[in-house]
Amino acid sequence: MSALKSREAILFGAILALTTVIATRFPGFVTPTNLVSVFTDTSPLMILAMGQMVVILTRCIDLSVAANLALTGMVCAMINVAMPGLPMVVILVVALILGAALGAINGILVWKLSIPPIVVTLGTMTIFRGIIFLLTEGKWINAHEMSPHFTGFPRNEILGMPVLGWIGIIVALIMMVVMARSTMGRAIYAVGGNPHAAVYTGIDVGKTQFYAFVISGTLAGLTGYLWVARYSVAYVDIAGGFELDVVAACVIGGVSIAGGAGTVFGTLLGALFLGVVKNALPVVDISPFWQLAISGAAIIVAVAFNAKSGRSKGRVILKSAEHAQ
Amino acid sequence: MEPRKSTNPVNADQGVVLRLDGIIKTFPGVKALDNVRLELHAGEVTALIGENGAGKSTVVKTLTGIYQPEGGQILLDGMAISFSTPQDAADAGVTAIHQETVLFDELSVAENVFIGHAPKGRFGLIDTKLMIEKTAQILESIGAKISAGAKLKDLGIASRHLVAIARALSVDARVVIMDEPTAALSQTEIEELYELVETLKAQGKAILFISHKFDEIFRIADRYTVFRDGQFVGEGKMANVEEADLVQMMVGRAVDQLFPKRRAEIGEEVLTVAEYSHPTEFENISFSLRRGEILGFYGLVGAGRSEFMQSLIGITRPSKGKVSIDGRVSVIRSPAAAVEAGIVYVPEDRGRQGTILDMPIFQNVTLPSLKKTSRDGFIRLAEEFALAREYTERLDLRAASLDTHVGALSGGNQQKVVIAKWLATKPRVIILDEPTKGIDIGSKAAVHDFMSELAAQGLSVIMVSSEIPEILGMSDRVIVMREGRMVAELQDDALSPETLVRHAVGINVEGGLA
Known part of the structure; x- marks a missing residue:
């Protein structure tokens, strides 16, 4: 636990340092308004990363999150076009349920057919995008076709922060409680930490992985609506390639790609780090291509750090050292 | 007859290819080999016999350069040598066919046979043609009808075994070690293996044959060497020995460890298992367990004890059978259901499981x-x-x-x-699988003490163990399993090291082979 805490401290320090460096060159970046906007802008990544974290904790991976987001977002937009008067609650419920259902497809394939998760989600990723094309024949749904309350909801400000940012915070709080305090959260850590031991303990490994995919899908569905509403556009390729950013946020946040280790807080920091990099670089006039290089370097540093902390954990042979740890 | 300490000095040095003398190997807390000796003769099969944990595998690893002994010497043709790597052993012509053969599915037979020492041609590239030719020769010499170019994954288990043997012979072997070679084979495949052993003998190779099965030892071995608890206890010619003597040598120790077994109040029946069977792993296991009782499950490694326990707690599905707890039929389909029903299993491999x-x-x-x-x-x-x-x-x-x-x-x-x-x-019933495996003597006593205490508190204990002293010292009753079947249920006077081993290796009590 202490290794995780210190890793989170390091990451938090890195984000602060980055912000400070940018502030010296461009003080406007650290005004409260701008920081809130950076946070809000990063919320979709944070929400998706928390879902992805759950999946990675169970030794799986979900590459279909961005495609799930795009499909659910498109369905929400089409419902809005067909029935502009529908209340927001219905749209949100549709987004959550459809996202969960798409996640459940991944989960069932992994659980019942024991297909490797990377193969399953690579397949569903393409299928989901394909379905969008079949639904729309490649046509876009643009801002003027959507109703104002549909596109306005995530942007409404409460206490100076848009609803999108608040949703990020609410999801984070729920996920923290679920992961730390629920039996399911405990099962997720157990399955990733040692699947063999989990089986003997009476935990159904496949079922737990199924739930992880459902959680990831639900959050992707939610983000699907928020994304489409915020950018006021829906088409086949929205959030293309975004699944890689999501995985990157988890890895930078200290989620072990081997499963079983990682926290909601770390994942949030990982997402925020990428968010700050993405938002700050254009401000200080650095080419956005540097952003890719920095994200990549951060991933490698994070993985190297994980590997190192894993290695240093040797056997405690000395009696005197046993309590010192 | 007292077969201890080499009773056959006749031509003791003639034809000795490899000799181990005074080999010592220790692991933290255990003396795995304590001053052991072993002789292998050209053109003869020497059987190495001993209980689980007698040090047989350690000897194999010492001979093949995986372990380095701390004391003693290895003599090849009378010259002291040391094997600091497996390659050294292979170069000296000592080769082993392991219990679990390590082969590569996606490679061809020839590539498997010559992996690591493929013949090189021009520019240091592998000479594929020569490799295939040599492989074909080796396969022919052992009478295997396998194409050298076939992919390994297309071969059956028996053919794979022959490939493993071919690989062992590809290094120009003088000493061939076979560690439980028949464990995974069917009866006809075993017959073929025996023929192969005869072929190798005829070629003058010295063979070390490790097996638990008495019938096959008597069938193909010329000599025997017995180890017990890492020590040499005897050797001689098979022709001069009876089964009873071998059993005596294998187990012949006083039960000298202290077992804090308290006689617990044995109460009513808690668990009844009837005709539990699995399609491939075990069959017709029936027994009952009472409150406060410690029931031992003895058998050789691979007798199906752990497999049965895993099925009992719902990890694998039985093909038939019935479990009742307190007289009520209980359906256990998952480990969670087993915990619910009050049966828990402490697995053998605690690190992994x-x-x-x-x-x-x-x-x-x-x-x-x-x-x-x-x-x-x-x-x-x-x-x-x-x-x-x-x-x-x-x-x-x-x-x-x-x-x-x-x-x-x-x-x-x-x-x-x-x-x-x-x-x-x-729980009502706790299953402990090899509860003291790999822990030091002091901790063992603590575990045994604790087990007695649990029984005294009214818990029913099933103890799977391969250690005879532990089984004898702790159990109220013992079930012996062999090859997936219950072969005996023993208690009180019927319990002795000899009866346990006889049932476990398949010699019936009258003395003949089962």
């Missing part, structure tokens, strides 16, 4: 009992901590705090975490 190293102690302890400390799927932390504290204190687990990760604990403490975890579920 026991704990989750990345989790703190308290979370490991409460993992199977989380339902009890939570409401509506949410954990009550105070109750969880109280449960964890109660059971870690009962086991006298010393750690800085219950927040400590299990990975940071010593092996003995990790073991306590595993046992605390299962006791916290308040």
Whole structure:
């Protein structure tokens, strides 16, 4: 636990340092308004990363999150076009349920057919995008076709922060409680930490992985609506390639790609780090291509750090050292 | 007849290809080999016999350069040599066919045979043509009808075994070690293997044959050497020895370890298992277990004991059979259902199957009992901590705090975490699979003491063990399994080292081969 805490401290320090460096060159970046906007802008990544974290904790991976987001977002937009008067609650419920259902497809394939998760989600990723094309024949749904309350909801400000940012915070709080305090959260850590031991303990490994995919899908569905509403556009390729950013946020946040280790807080920091990099670089006039290089370097540093902390954990042979740890 | 200490000095030095003399090998806490000797003769099969843990595998690893002995010498043709790597052993012509043959599915037969020492042609590239030719020669010499170019994954188990043998012979072997070579083979394949052994003998190779099965030892071995607890106890010619003498040598020790077995009050029947069967692993297991009783399960490694236990707790499905707890039929389809029914299993491989190293102690302890400390799927932390504290204190687990990760604990403490975890579920029946395997003498006594205490408190214990002293010292009753079947149920006067081994290796009590 202490290794995780210190890793989170390091990451938090890195984000602060980055912000400070940018502030010296461009003080406007650290005004409260701008920081809130950076946070809000990063919320979709944070929400998706928390879902992805759950999946990675169970030794799986979900590459279909961005495609799930795009499909659910498109369905929400089409419902809005067909029935502009529908209340927001219905749209949100549709987004959550459809996202969960798409996640459940991944989960069932992994659980019942024991297909490797990377193969399953690579397949569903393409299928989901394909379905969008079949639904729309490649046509876009643009801002003027959507109703104002549909596109306005995530942007409404409460206490100076848009609803999108608040949703990020609410999801984070729920996920923290679920992961730390629920039996399911405990099962997720157990399955990733040692699947063999989990089986003997009476935990159904496949079922737990199924739930992880459902959680990831639900959050992707939610983000699907928020994304489409915020950018006021829906088409086949929205959030293309975004699944890689999501995985990157988890890895930078200290989620072990081997499963079983990682926290909601770390994942949030990982997402925020990428968010700050993405938002700050254009401000200080650095080419956005540097952003890719920095994200990549951060991933490698994070993985190297994980590997190192894993290695240093040797056997405690000395009696005197046993309590010192 | 007293076969101890080489009774056959006749031509003792003639034809000795390889000799081990005074070999010592220790592991932390255990003397795996203590001053052992072994002689292998050209054109003869020497059987190495001993119980589980007698040191047979350690000898094989010493001979093949995987382990380096701390004392003693290895003599090849009378010259002292040392094998510091497996390659050294191979270069000297000592080669082993291991219990589990390591082969590569996607490579061809020839590539498998010559992996690591492929013949090189121009520019240091592999000479494929020569490699295939040589492979074909070797395969022909052992009478195997396999194409050298075939992909390994297209071959059956028997053919794979022949490929493994071909690989062993490809290094121009003088000494061939066969470690339980028939364990995975069917009867006809075993016959073919015997023929192959005859062929190798005729070629003048010295063969070390390790087996648990008496019938095959008497069938193909010319000489025997017996180890017990890492020590040499006897050797001689098969022609001059009876089964009874071999059994005597294998087990002939006084039960000298102290077992704190207290006679617990044995109560009513708790668990009844009737005709439990599995399509491939075991068949017709029936027994009952009473309150406060310790029931031992003895057998050789691979007799199907662990497989049966795993089926009993719902990890694998039986093909038929019935389990009743307190007289009521119980359907156990998953480990969770077993915990619910009050049957828990402490697996043999505690590192892999026991704990989750990345989790703190308290979370490991409460993992199977989380339902009890939570409401509506949410954990009550105070109750969880109280449960964890109660059971870690009962086991006298010393750690800085219950927040400590299990990975940071010593092996003995990790073991306590595993046992605390299962006791916290308040089971009726606890199954301990090899409870003292790989732990030192002091900790063993503690585990035995604890087991007695559990029984005294009214828990029913099933103890799977391959150690005869432990079985004799701890059990109220013993079931012996062999090749997936229950072959005996012994108690009181019927319990002796000899009867256990006879049943386990398949010699019936009258003395003939079963």
